[in-house]
Amino acid sequence: xxxxxxxxxxxxxxxxxxxxxxxxxxxxxxxxxxxxxxxxxxxxxxxxxxxxxxxxxxxxxxxxxxxxxxxxxxxxxxxxxxxxxxxxxxxxxxxxxxxxxxxxxxxxxxxxxxxxxxxxxxxxxxxxxxxxxxxxxxxxxxxxxxxxxxxxxxxxxxxxxxxxxxxxxxxxxxxxxxxxxxxxxxxxxxxxxxxxx
Amino acid sequence: xxxxxxxxxxxxxxxxxxxxxxxxxxxxxxxxxxxxxxxxxxxxxxxxxxxxxxxxxxxxxxxxxxxxxxxxxxxxxxxxxxxxxxxxxxxxxxxxxxxxxxxxxxxxxxxxxxxxxxxxxxxxxxxxxxxxxxxxxxxxxxxxxxxxxx
Numbered sequence: 226x227x228x229x230x231x232x233x234x235x236x237x238x239x240x241x242x243x244x245x246x247x248x249x250x251x252x253x254x255x256x257x258x259x260x261x262x263x264x265x266x267x268x269x270x271x272x273x274x275x276x277x278x279x280x281x282x283x284x285x286x287x288x289x290x291x292x293x294x295x296x297x298x299x300x301x302x303x304x305x306x307x308x309x310x311x312x313x314x315x316x317x318x319x320x321x322x323x324x325x326x327x328x329x330x331x332x333x334x335x336x337x338x339x340x341x342x343x344x345x346x347x348x349x350x351x352x353x354x355x356x357x358x359x360x361x362x363x364x365x366x367x368x369x370x371x372x373x374x375x376x377x378x379x380x381x382x383x384x385x386x387x388x389x390x391x392x393x394x395x396x397x398x399x400x401x402x403x404x405x406x407x408x409x410x411x412x413x414x415x416x417x418x419x420x421x422x
Numbered sequence: 423x424x425x426x427x428x429x430x431x432x433x434x435x436x437x438x439x440x441x442x443x444x445x446x447x448x449x450x451x452x453x454x455x456x457x458x459x460x461x462x463x464x465x466x467x468x469x470x471x472x473x474x475x476x477x478x479x480x481x482x483x484x485x486x487x488x489x490x491x492x493x494x495x496x497x498x499x500x501x502x503x504x505x506x507x508x509x510x511x512x513x514x515x516x517x518x519x520x521x522x523x524x525x526x527x528x529x530x531x532x533x534x535x536x537x538x539x540x541x542x543x544x545x546x547x548x549x550x551x552x553x554x555x556x557x558x559x560x561x562x563x564x565x566x567x568x569x570x571x572x
Binding site: 245249252253256257260261262264265266270273274277278279281282285286351354355357358359361362373374376377378380382383395398399401402405406408409412 | 423428429431432436457460461464465467468469470471472473474475477478479480481482485486488489490492493496
């Protein structure tokens, strides 16, 4: 059956027409999923709800643009992952602005303490490994990130991804292969960089 | 990497069954083997981002209410944003007004400095003064006029 004609498709149509109850149902249906995706990437409990609010606000305002080319959950997943990486990017910018107010000695001291602790703990610290993975994923395109996350984090098969994203299986395989190659290159570059992780 | 490996790479990474040709190719092609190993190592790291439902925070019963409030706040900000002094539209209007003022100003200055150079304007100026001037001034003006005609 065409996704547009499923009960969820009808729910989306109602939300697109401005039905608040339909939108509320979408929020309540996917809020736990969104919280768990955000927590998987960010790992900071305090920020999860704020980011989730932003995600659903974005969903509300772009609901009219949802064109049924993918399923609602895939679309929500994409928005959630993008919002998480936006959040991490902004956080990094804030950190850079903060560091620009420091003297050179102070910046060096902070960098040394960060790199030293990260290097030492990479093997045994899940948090450090997560930061490393996030840095790798920041170096691929949004589409590649989404494909890699759906495959490796959400555990979808190539067939399921092809079905959900309305793409040919071979296209998915080739796109995934290229994305994985970029990850390897990014990893080699990060490992060569003086400050890692 | 060779196409045969690319075609079955996802199955290999997912530990699904692959054709015997895949393994025999890897055994005979060190370049493909090295690349597959690097890809498998880096791809395995992505598992770090897998959600852990037992440790993941759960939405509060008021989550939807907060989302709705956030939406209203965004709508209000957007409406006021149109009238805010920093809004792009108003910046453009202000810039266009400044350009118009500058153009008008320079036109008026040019016009001012040009006026009084042509004969008719000089004469008209003298005539205007002549109406209110006393007789001695009138003589002076007539002398000026006579010298101009010469």
